[in-house]
Amino acid sequence: MLKRILSISFFCLCTIGLVGISIAQAQQKMQIGYVDPQSILNKMPEMKAVEQRLKNFTEKKKKEFANKQKDFQQKVSEYQQKESVISETAKKKEEQRLGKLNQELQQYQGKIRQQVQQKQQELVSPLLDQIDNAVSKVADSMGLTYVINTRTSNSDVIVLYASEEAKQKYDITDQVMEQLDI
Template sequence: MITMNKFRLALIAAVFTLASSSAALAQAPLKIGYTSVEYVLSQMPESKQIESDLKAYSSQLEAQLKSKYSDYQAKAEAYQKGASTMTEVVRADKEKELTGLQTSIQEFQRSADQSLQQKQQTLLKPALDKLQKTIDVVAEENGYTYVLNSDGASPVLLHGPKEGDISDLVLKKMGVTPGAAAAAKVATPAATATPVVPASTKTKTKTKK
């Protein structure tokens, strides 16, 4: 009987504790804000330098790619003009060289795309770190429990009241005057132009008998 009474008392205490905790959670303010990371980044002074550096880097890669392709074109044209007079050995050697250049161009293109993405991430990191720290400060100062990002094709935020948007608060905290309208997002330079490289370098020619 004593054991049963103790069990009942423990159960009552547990229920009371759970109810109290739930009531406390219900009374705790839950304030959710959201921001457009792209909008804030576009307004930050760093964005112009980031865009300029990315454009310059992209231009360098594109110049290297065009140089490689010009070399390929020149040698391909020379092959086309002289193939009919070449011996089988020389012709095979030229075709092997052209195939190697073609492969080199394709590999450089893939490497350039990856390099450009890495460059963008490197340039953006300081700005993103600064943005995150500022969001943390603004959230704490204004009592926001959560802050969501409203950007992207599948944004975390699907709907929210205007007063929940803390983008301008974040900009002001960084000393930036928000624009009257959202400026263009920090653009990623277009991938370096890929010259159209023939799938095959071999050309059928008539062999002189």
């Protein structure tokens, strides 16, 4: 009975040891690189055209909003001019109408913000796809298991520290730019 317990214990220890060695080997084989797509995006020549198109689109939408706002202000001025000579019922009716127009104006402003964000995404998306493809090619050629972004979409830093050796070995931003001919 004692022999059996000892042999089972020995078997368990050997199994645990082999699993530990396998995990350590797997961790040694895993290669993680990182890239800063925002800096690549900013250096892409196409980005200037995207920024100009977005600027033109935004200015157009601002003018549309300014026209609607001007129309609203004109209606408010007209109401203020005739306010003293109209009945209370007419005042309430006109104030409700102006309140509704103001609410529509605010909704329109929110709609414009959404349109600008959609346009930005529409224009930048193909560039991000190019960056993704270049990252994949570089990662494959370097044998990387994972590539992480150095920043979140809000520009919060993800990679807080990397030694100079790690930067040289695992920061693939320059290689991705070379892949994109930047």
